[in-house]
Amino acid sequence: MFSTRARRSVENSRLLLDAAKTRAKGGMFKLPGKPDQQHHEEAETSEDAKVEIEQAEDEFVGQTEEAVGVMKNVLDTPEPLRNLADLIAAQLEFHKKAYEILSELAPVVDNLQVDQEASYRKSREGTS
Numbered sequence: 001m002f003s004t005r006a007r008r009s010v011e012n013s014r015l016l017l018d019a020a021k022t023r024a025k026g027g028m029f030k031l032p033g034k035p036d037q038q039h040h041e042e043a044e045t046s047e048d049a050k051v052e053i054e055q056a057e058d059e060f061v062g063q064t065e066e067a068v069g070v071m072k073n074v075l076d077t078p079e080p081l082r083n084l085a086d087l088i089a090a091q092l093e094f095h096k097k098a099y100e101i102l103s104e105l106a107p108v109v110d111n112l113q114v115d116q117e118a119s120y121r122k123s124r125e126g127t128s
Contacts, residue, residue, distance in 0.1 A: 003074055006067035013063040017056040024049035 024046070074080060 006070040009063045013060040020056040
């Protein structure tokens, strides 16, 4: 749960960084391979935009480091593997019981099918 929250924080901070960079460029979208339609040199990025980008970069780096720390914490603790082992044991028990039940049920259903087919044939022969 903590790692998911940390990943979302990294994603959000990355989006904020990308938005700040786009605003600094004037928000113009240029298709790759197409010449710039306005034929002007890129204007110098304003000082405010530079500060905004630097703050967004710092936030992104901080969120990334925090997420890496959280994920390392998850890998270093034995709880996730213990939970996985418990899940595997529960799944194994479930499938063993399902196998036993289906093994007992299969011949019963086969006999019912044979009886029903015989009954159906008799009813069809009687109407002819």
